[in-house]
Amino acid sequence: MGGMTSLERTAIALQGGQPDMVPVATLAISRALWEIGERPRTAINDPDKMAKAKIVANEKFGDDIVVAGIDGCFVEAKAMGAKSFWSDHMPIVDTRYRVINTWEDADNLSFPEPHEHIRMRCVIEESEILMDKIGDHKAIAVVVSGPFSTACNLMGHENLFRAMVKEPDEVHSLLDKITDYSIKYHTAFKGIAHAVAVLDPVASVETTSPRQYEEFVKPYLERDMAAIAGKGLIPINHPCGDTTGILHMVADVIPKGSPGAIHASYGNVETRPMSLKYLRNVLGEGVQLDPDDPYSIMLKAVKKEVGDRVCVCGNVDPITVLLEGTPEQVRATVRRNIEYGAEGGGFILMPGCDTNPYTPSENFRALVEAAREYGVYG
Amino acid sequence: MVDFEELKDALINGRKEEAVELTQKALEEGISARHLISNVILPASKVVGDRYEHGEFFLSELVQYGDTLKVVMGPIMARLKEEIGDERQERVGRVVLATVKGDLHDIGKNIVRLFLEGNGFEVLDLGVDVPAEKVIDVAIEYNADIIALSCLMSVTRDGVKEVIDELSRRGLRSRFAVLVGGRSTSEKWAGQIGADRWAPDAVNAVDAAFDLIRQQS
Structure with missing residues (x-):
């Protein structure tokens, strides 16, 4: 191990610098509960159990970042009235029951104080416990939802994407309200987390056009991120999927002069023609592709394009590599990730998204061990 | 005569009222449902698919296309039924x-x-x-x-x-x-x-x- 603590290592990377070695996160979030014999259903509203699980998992796998929260994509929408639906690994929002069916519904949204809503309160308390117990040497990052994705949870995809074309003013008015409320929650982590990862899975170009990102996502995220940074928290922008055509805007929402990171899968050169075109535009026609690993190579292009402005996080495939692969495949992917992303610092190795709780322990271990082995800066 | 290119364009770009009007006009002019499906609906779907795949269309465009397709297919399917009796053969x-x-x-x-x-x-x-x-x-x-x-x-x-x-x-x-x-x-x-x-x-x-x-x- 190098001479730095996990917190020091992660903080330097988030500032764009080069620490002793590449920081690594497993994103074993719902899985952490399994490590203490619990499941999300039995522990989600018990901050002590949640924090204990995250600490036990972190001790077992040895990564640098501990994540507070579990249903980060959905907490704000639930506070505003959305119903929960239990999936295996977390309660997601049940979009069959829409909170907003008319603009009048949008005028009548409820905005409970963060400490008064059970999910918000539990995440805040979990983060407090984590910060108190391990925050002096581990990086604590809390997962929350971006305003655009929250709007989608309240309205449903099709209605939101129809309204952006036909009733843009009403959508802006809704996003404005959601942003105000989101900021209240996101800034409540002042002093009890180091970083706030804003999850915005609806904002990737699988659904949202670059023009819509610029109009309906960016201004609200900018406001949110500025407020987060203003409280001394480090913002991380997670648009989740393909960032082709929006990458610069994804990086631009991190306030200038503030540390911050972007985290996504960035695209898939195997299945998305636009990803491949983008990659070849940035790295040249002769770029070598690995059909068994269509994600790692994206780091090289992303780092080249925005790596001088923000810390870049990723990009181990959580499914085909971590869930389905062998420890050897994990190690090989980590090696490629580090080769493509680590140069000059400003890089954190992690899966491209949340991990499946059935991910084998040996694969999580291989992720961290390989990062330690290949990620030492000379 | 309805211009098929115009109808296709209205469908692809989700101009619902125009697409419905042109479809009805085409049916009134005696153009068969089968002909409309082969020469308008299927080629329009291909264009929308290509545009989505190449990053020119996104979810909003697909939703509008879907809304338009739905209302256009109503009268076309009704006509098809009349034309072939048992639509399942087709x-x-x-x-x-x-x-x-x-x-x-x-x-x-x-x-x-x-x-x-x-x-x-x-x-x-x-x-x-x-x-x-x-x-x-x-x-x-x-x-x-x-x-x-x-x-x-x-x-x-x-x-x-x-x-x-x-x-x-x-x-x-x-x-x-x-x-x-x-x-x-x-x-x-x-x-x-x-x-x-x-x-x-x-x-x-x-x-x-x-x-x-x-x-x-």
């Missing part, structure tokens, strides 16, 4: 479509439905969180050719396998082709669980569905 194929048990994500599934319908398939969409038993019961009743299953989350992927296992258990595996897609799926995984085809997106799902129908006949 069908491309029947698909039962569902997001599997435990998963509520439907946007990918809805896009697949849109493209299948735009290419002449009859689609019965069972919605989200659909248990294996229900998918199969409905597929039997609907006399489907293809069962198409979607899941976004890796934790719900077992729902796809459950459908295939349940088909085998009931001795029905060879009766239906199974097409699989969704963010957490892959070609390798689809092969491992015994699916017939995997598609990474809606455009490829249509190609795969045509292949499966060809194989069946």
Whole structure:
């Protein structure tokens, strides 16, 4: 191990610098509960159990970042009235029951104080416990939802994407309200987390056009991120999927002069023609592709394009590599990730998204061990 | 005479009123439903698919196209019924479509439905969180050719396998082709669980569905 603590290592990377070695996160979030014999259903509203699980998992796998929260994509929408639906690994929002069916519904949204809503309160308390117990040497990052994705949870995809074309003013008015409320929650982590990862899975170009990102996502995220940074928290922008055509805007929402990171899968050169075109535009026609690993190579292009402005996080495939692969495949992917992303610092190795709780322990271990082995800066 | 290019353009770009007006005018002019499907609906669907695949169209454009297609297909299908008596003789194929048990994500599934319908398939969409038993019961009743299953989350992927296992258990595996897609799926995984085809997106799902129908006949 190098001479730095996990917190020091992660903080330097988030500032764009080069620490002793590449920081690594497993994103074993719902899985952490399994490590203490619990499941999300039995522990989600018990901050002590949640924090204990995250600490036990972190001790077992040895990564640098501990994540507070579990249903980060959905907490704000639930506070505003959305119903929960239990999936295996977390309660997601049940979009069959829409909170907003008319603009009048949008005028009548409820905005409970963060400490008064059970999910918000539990995440805040979990983060407090984590910060108190391990925050002096581990990086604590809390997962929350971006305003655009929250709007989608309240309205449903099709209605939101129809309204952006036909009733843009009403959508802006809704996003404005959601942003105000989101900021209240996101800034409540002042002093009890180091970083706030804003999850915005609806904002990737699988659904949202670059023009819509610029109009309906960016201004609200900018406001949110500025407020987060203003409280001394480090913002991380997670648009989740393909960032082709929006990458610069994804990086631009991190306030200038503030540390911050972007985290996504960035695209898939195997299945998305636009990803491949983008990659070849940035790295040249002769770029070598690995059909068994269509994600790692994206780091090289992303780092080249925005790596001088923000810390870049990723990009181990959580499914085909971590869930389905062998420890050897994990190690090989980590090696490629580090080769493509680590140069000059400003890089954190992690899966491209949340991990499946059935991910084998040996694969999580291989992720961290390989990062330690290949990620030492000379 | 209705200009087919104009109608196609209205459909592709989601100008609903114009598309409906031109469709009705074309039908009044005596143009057959079959001719409209071959020369307007199918080529328009191909253009929309290409534009989506190449990053020119996104969800908003697909939703508008879907809204327009729906209202345009009403009078066309009514005319087709008159023309051929038994529309089932003319069908491309029947698909039962569902997001599997435990998963509520439907946007990918809805896009697949849109493209299948735009290419002449009859689609019965069972919605989200659909248990294996229900998918199969409905597929039997609907006399489907293809069962198409979607899941976004890796934790719900077992729902796809459950459908295939349940088909085998009931001795029905060879009766239906199974097409699989969704963010957490892959070609390798689809092969491992015994699916017939995997598609990474809606455009490829249509190609795969045509292949499966060809194989069946």
